[in-house]
Amino acid sequence: MELNPQDMVSYSPLMKSFTFNAYLVAGYTPISRASQLDFYINRPGGMKGYILHLTLRGEGRIKAGNRYITSRINDLFLFPPDVAHYYGRAETSEHWDHLWIYFDPRPYWLDWLRWDRLEDHIGITHLHAPALSEIIQSCFWEVIQQNASNELLSEALAMNALERLIISCFKLQPLSNHQSLDPRISTLCHYITEHIVEDLNIEHLAKQVFLSPSRLAHLFKDQMQETIFAWREKQRVNRARNLLQSTHLTIGQVSQAVGYEDALYFSRIFRHHVGVSPRQYKKRYEHMISI
Ligand code: FCB
Numbered sequence: 001m002e003l004n005p006q007d008m009v010s011y012s013p014l015m016k017s018f019t020f021n022a023y024l025v026a027g028y029t030p031i032s033r034a035s036q037l038d039f040y041i042n043r044p045g046g047m048k049g050y051i052l053h054l055t056l057r058g059e060g061r062i063k064a065g066n067r068y069i070t071s072r073i074n075d076l077f078l079f080p081p082d083v084a085h086y087y088g089r090a091e092t093s094e095h096w097d098h099l100w101i102y103f104d105p106r107p108y109w110l111d112w113l114r115w116d117r118l119e120d121h122i123g124i125t126h127l128h129a130p131a132l133s134e135i136i137q138s139c140f141w142e143v144i145q146q147n148a149s150n151e152l153l154s155e156a157l158a159m160n161a162l163e164r165l166i167i168s169c170f171k172l173q174p175l176s177n178h179q180s181l182d183p184r185i186s187t188l189c190h191y192i193t194e195h196i197v198e199d200l201n202i203e204h205l206a207k208q209v210f211l212s213p214s215r216l217a218h219l220f221k222d223q224m225q226e227t228i229f230a231w232r233e234k235q236r237v238n239r240a241r242n243l244l245q246s247t248h249l250t251i252g253q254v255s256q257a258v259g260y261e262d263a264l265y266f267s268r269i270f271r272h273h274v275g276v277s278p279r280q281y282k283k284r285y286e287h288m289i290s291i
Pocket of ligand 1: 029041051053100102
């Protein structure tokens with residue numbers, strides 16, 4: 001996808017206000033020595049979702065545990081949730097331009113987000129072939145542009161482009177199959193999303209995968225870095241976002257459709273994750289839903 005530099009700058013995160021509560025935010029950060037964006041990002045606790053980076057020009061310096069790693073042109077870096085972010089332009093380089101996507105993965109993406117080369121939890125992949133680098137770059141731009149658009153279903157299209165991007169990256173991982181998610185956990189994630197409206201307790205869930213409730217709770221936390229119910233809550237909110245974006249359902253109906261009997265409680269949870277109430281969120285999309 002060809003973009004002129006003027007268009008590219010409009011995707012710079014400092015040019016508009018971003019919220020990172022959403023399940024997908026993407027941008028382009030062009031850093032030049034002494035420019036407005038020339039500072040180190042420092043997020044000691046990391047972020048709630050994943051971040052994927054691609055370097056387009058110059059070099060970035062990224063802290064991984066106790067050491068620093070250079071991100072060069074065509075390097076991809078994948079930061080999982082809660083892993084510290086400390087990075088900026090490498091002092092020896094005039095620029096560090098990079099594309100990035102912040103996202104909350106769909107459950108079945110999790111296996112594809114396990115990369116072979118890890119430096120202190122941060123995944124690293126280099127795009128050797130120019131053709132491949134072009135494909136990956138154009139997926140990035142597609143995600144960024146769909147994400148910035150206000151058109152109906154643009155968020156779904158952004159997720160779709162991101163899914164292709166993640167699959168393409170996963171195909172580059174020669175050993176990936178060796179470290180896939182525990183199959184009981186992925187089975188359970190599917191089960192939960194299929195039964196999102198039901199109020200299933202841990203005993204019931206544990207039975208589905210032939211584990212004891214406490215063993216399941218441990219295994220889930222170990223594999224997913226959060227509790228089952230925290231994870232389910234996120235899935236419910238994401239489903240609600242989809243419904244609010246693209247249907248005429250009332251807030252009460254959406255609340256029921258994602259498993260919350262009490263619409264007020266649902267609104268509180270929704271606001272906690274998304275940053276605005278379901279009503280405000282729905283308003284943003286109202287003019288786009290055709291009758
Ligand atoms: C931007 C950074 C980018 C990424 C996103 C989340 O400000 O430039 O590298 O960290 O925030």
